[in-house]
Amino acid sequence: MRQVNAIDFWRGYALVAIFINHIPNNVFERFTHKNYSLSDSAELFVFLAGWSLRHIVGPPEDPRATGDLLTRLLGRAFTLYVAQMAMVLIAIAMLAAASIALDNPLFLEWHNAAAVFYDPVRAHIGLVTLSHQLGYFDILPLYVVLLTLAPLIALVHRWAPSFLLPVSFTIYLMSLVLEITVPTWPVAGQWFFNPLCWQLIFVLGFSMSRERGPGGFVRRNIGWIRWVALPLLVLFTIKSIFNLTWDPTKVPEPKLLFIVGKTFLTPVRLLQFLVLVAVFSAIYPLLERSVPRVVSFLALLGRNSLPVFCIGSLLSLAGQIVRYASGGGMVVDTMLVGSGLAIMGFVGWVTEWRSRREKAR
Amino acid sequence: MIGLFALVVGLWLGTPSAVASDTEPATRPADGIPRMCADAAEATRTLANLPFTSKAIRERKKIRVLAMGATPLNERDQTKGQYSLVEQSLERTLKGLEVQILDYGVSGELAGAGFARIRNQVALDQPDLLFWQVGVADALALTPPEDFKQTLTETVKWLREHDVDVVLIGLRYQRALRKDPNYQKIRDAIRDVIREQDILRIGHYEAIEALDLLKRQDGEPVTELDLTDAGTNCVADFLSRALAVGLFGKSGKGGLPATGVPAAGKGESPR
Numbered sequence: 328m329r330q331v332n333a334i335d336f337w338r339g340y341a342l343v344a345i346f347i348n349h350i351p352n353n354v355f356e357r358f359t360h361k362n363y364s365l366s367d368s369a370e371l372f373v374f375l376a377g378w379s380l381r382h383i384v385g386p387p388e389d390p391r392a393t394g395d396l397l398t399r400l401l402g403r404a405f406t407l408y409v410a411q412m413a414m415v416l417i418a419i420a421m422l423a424a425a426s427i428a429l430d431n432p433l434f435l436e437w438h439n440a441a442a443v444f445y446d447p448v449r450a451h452i453g454l455v456t457l458s459h460q461l462g463y464f465d466i467l468p469l470y471v472v473l474l475t476l477a478p479l480i481a482l483v484h485r486w487a488p489s490f491l492l493p494v495s496f497t498i499y500l501m502s503l504v505l506e507i508t509v510p511t512w513p514v515a516g517q518w519f520f521n522p523l524c525w526q527l528i529f530v531l532g533f534s535m536s537r538e539r540g541p542g543g544f545v546r547r548n549i550g551w552i553r554w555v556a557l558p559l560l561v562l563f564t565i566k567s568i569f570n571l572t573w574d575p576t577k578v579p580e581p582k583l584l585f586i587v588g589k590t591f592l593t594p595v596r597l598l599q600f601l602v603l604v605a606v607f608s609a610i611y612p613l614l615e616r617s618v619p620r621v622v623s624f625l626a627l628l629g630r631n632s633l634p635v636f637c638i639g640s641l642l643s644l645a646g647q648i649v650r651y652a653s654g655g656g657m658v659v660d661t662m663l664v665g666s667g668l669a670i671m672g673f674v675g676w677v678t679e680w681r682s683r684r685e686k687a688r
Numbered sequence: 689m690i691g692l693f694a695l696v697v698g699l700w701l702g703t704p705s706a707v708a709s710d711t712e713p714a715t716r717p718a719d720g721i722p723r724m725c726a727d728a729a730e731a732t733r734t735l736a737n738l739p740f741t742s743k744a745i746r747e748r749k750k751i752r753v754l755a756m757g758a759t760p761l762n763e764r765d766q767t768k769g770q771y772s773l774v775e776q777s778l779e780r781t782l783k784g785l786e787v788q789i790l791d792y793g794v795s796g797e798l799a800g801a802g803f804a805r806i807r808n809q810v811a812l813d814q815p816d817l818l819f820w821q822v823g824v825a826d827a828l829a830l831t832p833p834e835d836f837k838q839t840l841t842e843t844v845k846w847l848r849e850h851d852v853d854v855v856l857i858g859l860r861y862q863r864a865l866r867k868d869p870n871y872q873k874i875r876d877a878i879r880d881v882i883r884e885q886d887i888l889r890i891g892h893y894e895a896i897e898a899l900d901l902l903k904r905q906d907g908e909p910v911t912e913l914d915l916t917d918a919g920t921n922c923v924a925d926f927l928s929r930a931l932a933v934g935l936f937g938k939s940g941k942g943g944l945p946a947t948g949v950p951a952a953g954k955g956e957s958p959r
Contacts, residue, residue: 351798351829351831352798352829352830352831352832429864430864430912431862431864431865432862432912433824433828433860433862433865434828436758436795436824437795437796437824437825437828438795438796439794439795439796440795441758441795462795462796462797463796506812514793515791516791516792516793516794517792519794574807574811575807575808575810575811576810576811576814576850578811582811582812583812586808586811587808588805588808647828650829650830651828651830654830654870655830
């Protein structure tokens with residue numbers, strides 16, 4: 328088990344925020360940072376996923392053998408893929424059960440599930456190929472794609488490190504300028520998280536995790552970077568709280584460079600996230616001293632992010648169904664969020680307990 | 689004027705359910721639209737202008753439509769979805785008109801999040817018309833009806849300020865939800881916004897409710913699933929019909945006749 332650290336803590340925070348945000352309209356949703364920020368936990372989750380790549384790639388002075396690296400990264404991508412398949416299957420069964428139990432066929436069409444029930448032949452192909460995604464179950468497909476590309480990212484970083492960020496940024500920029508999207512099928516549409524754009528934040532996470540290159544530069548200059556970031560963060564926060572927004576139809580072409588959008592992870596949103604990270608990375612030591620139990624709990628979740636994410640996603644869906652069936656309210660929401668966090672913590676604890684037992688054998 | 693009259697007649701006659709009659713089979717193979725859609729469409733009459741879409745047709749012979757919200761698949765053409773039927777129907781009947789429907793529907797999206805995406809998509813795609821299937825996700829997520837109504841009103845006003853017409857596709861009818869207070873309040877909110885903002889609505893709920901009543905009066909067994917299918921299958925028909933009314937029908941209480949006779953054929957001057 329790793330020591331409690333900032334990365335696991337923030338990842339745990341992202342998992343909790345995703346869980347809460349994915350039960351829309353619950354009373355605790357208003358306390359997550361998305362209400363005061365242009366970005367939300369999705370950016371944090373993908374950034375930290377990129378950061379975690381460092382554990383597999385290994386330190387610069389002792390890099391992992393290339394064959395081993397590729398095997399591990401592709402193996403990890405496959406594990407995520409299997410997790411996505413299992414999670415979606417359970418989610419579909421939950422929607423079906425809810426429609427029967429509550430005598431409400433609308434559940435069969437909720438969160439893009441309609442195709443699964445009314446066009447199963449095509450929809451199952453779409454589910455397996457990730458071209459059909461359920462609402463709120465669409466970030467793991469992005470992660471699968473990014474980890475499938477991770478060997479390429481790791482190798483470019485190993486052999487031509489100075490090329491990695493420029494190449495990633497060029498792909499990002501081209502996607503924005505040319506409005507390139509990844510289509511969905513059989514339901515016409517596009518990936519909610521455009522991988523061509525979201526790969527940049529993954530690569531940024533990986534680059535920032537390294538002691539050399541851009542990561543080294545940021546570490547050496549974090550003091551003044553935070554002073555520059557702070558007023559920008561204040562401005563972004565005021566913009567978010569008071570909903571001060573410019574008219575997207577009035578911005579110059581290419582418009583995606585200037586509007587605020589999640590699918591394309593537009594530059595304004597990305598910049599806001601980076602200043603948020605710069606400023607809030609400073610408060611971890613304070614949190615560790617003042618609320619050690621909270622930090623420890625969130626780090627437990629973060630260390631076991633995949634099982635905790637999966638159970639959290641399913642609990643969110645269960646929470647939505649229970650809220651609808653019960654009529655919601657403060658008591659219901661408190662019970663849902665409280666029990667959800669307890670179950671997520673239990674899953675994290677069981678995962679580590681099993682790991683310890685296997686090592687002891 | 690004669691050309692426009694011909695367009696109206698063509699559109700109306702070409703609108704699939706417009707030619708339905710009691711002697712026809714339940715499903716006509718020519719266009720695949722069930723006759724029940726025509727029966728149900730009796731209840732979908734709403735009239736409102738579509739000035740920006742009309743202008744686009746006049747000036748460019750091309751309309752661009754943005755589709756947002758849930759997009760249930762069409763049982764009869766699962767590869768294309770309901771909007772492609774509307775596209776085909778309009779293009780078939782209005783020779784020379786190019787209809788482009790951009791489907792950016794996200795099922796389960798709440799109205800608030802939808803508004804944010806609509807703003808961006810309007811900036812990117814510059815549509816003339818928006819189809820917005822809204823309300824179901826908010827009803828299931830227990831969005832306070834007053835918040836929902838405010839979001840809807842703001843969206844409609846914003847769209848109007850940006851020269852975009854809007855057609856709201858209202859809630860789905862489900863027997864089990866007839867007495868669901870939140871569902872009905874969201875339905876009321878949609879109706880209020882439509883009345884206050886004078887916009888075009890697809891009376892999805894009323895249409896399928898009417899169909900349910902008709903079938904039960906006839907003693908035909910209708911399951912909840914049948915109604916869901918009917919709701920899905922008829923949306924394209926309702927949309928085509930509503931567009932015909934909104935683009936060329938005369939504002940007023942009469943609406944278009946249920947079968948056969950185009951409004952223009954009664955001597956009304958099409959716009």
